[in-house]
Structures are given as C-alpha cells and as structure tokens.
Amino acid sequence: GEDVEQSLFLSVREGDSSVINCTYTDSSSTYLYWYKQEPGAGLQLLTYIFSNMDMKQDQRLTVLLNKKDKHLSLRIADTQTGDSAIYFCAESRSNFNKFYFGSGTKLNVKP
Amino acid sequence: NAGVMQNPRHLVRRRGQEARLRCSPMKGHSHVYWYRQLPEEGLKFMVYLQKENIIDESGMPKERFSAEFPKEGPSILRIQQVVRGDSAAYFCASSPRTENIQYFGAGTRLSVL
Numbered sequence: 111g112e113d114v115e116q117s118l119f120l121s122v123r124e125g126d127s128s129v130i131n132c133t134y135t136d137s138s139s140t141y142l143y144w145y146k147q148e149p150g151a152g153l154q155l156l157t158y159i160f161s162n163m164d165m166k167q168d169q170r171l172t173v174l175l176n177k178k179d180k181h182l183s184l185r186i187a188d189t190q191t192g193d194s195a196i197y198f199c200a201e202s203r204s205n206f207n208k209f210y211f212g213s214g215t216k217l218n219v220k221p
Numbered sequence: 222n223a224g225v226m227q228n229p230r231h232l233v234r235r236r237g238q239e240a241r242l243r244c245s246p247m248k249g250h251s252h253v254y255w256y257r258q259l260p261e262e263g264l265k266f267m268v269y270l271q272k273e274n275i276i277d278e279s280g281m282p283k284e285r286f287s288a289e290f291p292k293e294g295p296s297i298l299r300i301q302q303v304v305r306g307d308s309a310a311y312f313c314a315s316s317p318r319t320e321n322i323q324y325f326g327a328g329t330r331l332s333v334l
Contacts, residue, residue: 141321152312152327198263202321207277208254209323211263
C-alpha cells in the first residue's frame with residue numbers, strides 16, 4: 111500500500127476555507143511537507159512542520175499534525191482562484207535522503 | 222540565485238531510443254535527487270546523488286536507467302532503449318547538505334511514441 115495517502119479532489123468557493131488532509135504510516139517520519147504544483151510546473155514548497163510540533167501557521171496557511179493518528183492537514187484561509195492547483199503531502203524520515211509523496215489533492219476554487 | 226534548472230522541459234523519443242535528462246542544482250547545493258511522476262500519481266523517489274557518488278538508488282529500475290552527478294556539470298538521468306511505460310514527468314531536486322528541504326525543478330516531461 112501507499113505510505114502517504116490523500117483524497118484526490120476538493121472543490122471550494124472563493125473566499126471559503128480549504129482543508130486538505132493527508133495520512134501517513136511511518137512512525138519515524140521527521141518532517142512533513144506541503145508542496146503545490148500548478149499545471150505544467152514543478153513543485154513549490156509551501157510549508158513544512160517538524161514531527162514534534164502540533165501546529166504551524168504561515169499567513170493564510172495552517173498546518174495541523176496529529177502524530178498519534180499520523181494525520182496531517184493543510185488549511186488555506188480565504189481561498190482564492192490562484193490557489194487552484196494540486197497539493198502534495200510528503201514526509202521525510204531520519205536520513206532525509208528521500209521524500210515520500212502522496213498522490214496529490216486537486217483543489218478547484220470556484221469563483 | 223537561480224533555482225534548480227532542468228532541461229529539456231519536454232522530450233519526445235521513439236521506442237528503443239535513448240533519453241538524457243539534465244539537472245543543474247541550485248548554486249551551492251551538492252545533493253541531487255531524481256523523482257518520477259506517472260500521470261495522476263505522486264512523485265516516486267528514484268535516486269540520490271552527491272558529487273561523483275550515488276548514495277541511494279533504491280528507487281531506480283534495475284535495467285536501462287542510470288544516473289550520474291560528475292564533479293563538473295549537471296546531473297544526468299539516462300534512460301536507454303525507452304519504452305512507452307517510461308513516459309512520465311521526471312523531477313530533480315537539490316539540497317545544500319543532508320537537511321530537511323529539497324528544492325524542485327520544473328521537470329522534464331518525457332513522451333515515448
């Protein structure tokens with residue numbers, strides 16, 4: 111099975127909040143990341159959280175980590191049409207050598 | 222400071238040909254990672270290299286695929302005798318040392334006819 115899982119689609123209206131969820135399986139995860147991918151583009155790092163933290167906030171972005179349940183979420187406040195993209199959850203483990211990615215959540219923001 | 226540069230952005234090959242994908246890491250970065258993204262999927266780790274050394278190639282297919290990161294010049298991912306199943310986006314990332322952030326390039330989209 112997949113190490114990191116995400117739901118495939120999310121649709122919200124402009125101005126609403128978006129919450130994208132991710133679950134992972136490896137308890138040795140050290141850092142967890144959210145990347146954004148726009149069509150035809152590479153991956154842009156949005157934010158990341160160390161595994162001993164519960165929450166991290168950065169402007170419109172809030173990351174929540176429930177280490178017990180191995181659940182990570184990304185909340186985007188006041189979602190804009192420019193936020194439409196695919197959002198990838200990723201984790202790294204103790205050696206940082208490789209990241210493990212989810213399949214991505216496609217966020218569609220309706221005007 | 223330029224980001225991670227990959228070229229070409231798009232590459233078309235016929236079955237049986239060779240594909241060479243190039244990656245220039247960010248300035249000052251000596252660690253390079255290659256990932257493959259199949260359609261509708263997430264990125265899968267292929268290989269991790271430092272200058273002149275392959276550190277972890279656990280994600281590389283056993284045949285036809287090779288990677289290098291020479292002392293001078295970009296990292297190269299080489300796919301020999303390409304097949305249709307090799308069609309994918311190939312992303313390179315770099316980091317300055319073993320740390321918690323990898324910076325990604327825009328990718329090379331390989332199409333095998």
